Amino acid sequence: MRDEVIGGLLEVTEQEKWTVFISSHDIDEVERLADWVGILNAGKIYLSESAGSLQARFRRLEGVVASAAKLPARLPGSWLAPEITPHQISIVESEYQSGASERRLEETFSGASQITASEMTLREIFLALARTFRIKP
Secondary structure, eight states, X not given: OHHHHHHHHHHHHHHHTOOOOOOOSOHHHHHHHOSEEEEEETTEEEEEEEHHHHHHXXXXXXXXXXXXXXXXXXXXXXXXXXXEXXXXXXXXXXXXXXXXXXXXXXXXXXXXXXXXXXXXXXXXXXXXXXXXXXXXX
């Protein structure tokens, strides 16, 4: 029944050129339906942009690091959700630039190698942002 209602709503919005505002915690549904995404934090709009733009600028960067590598005290402001294990670094880059983002990771963790940049789903982006929201004072 839910799919029928959504299907009918989408059909009417296309015919009438309506904008429909959907507020949901079901990120998979948002990803399926929305072409524009807004995320609120503490009652304020944190971001508002096309889903395509959002997914184009977020990437998960992963690389191999020396076993003694540690997270620096200050990381670039566009890096979210850093995780480091004895041999691997993983960060979410919120301002991804092909080549430049990988080089910055390599420079920050001198000798980092095998760096990969993976596209992220809206769910993964939302979770990285939500984790960041919880950490900040």
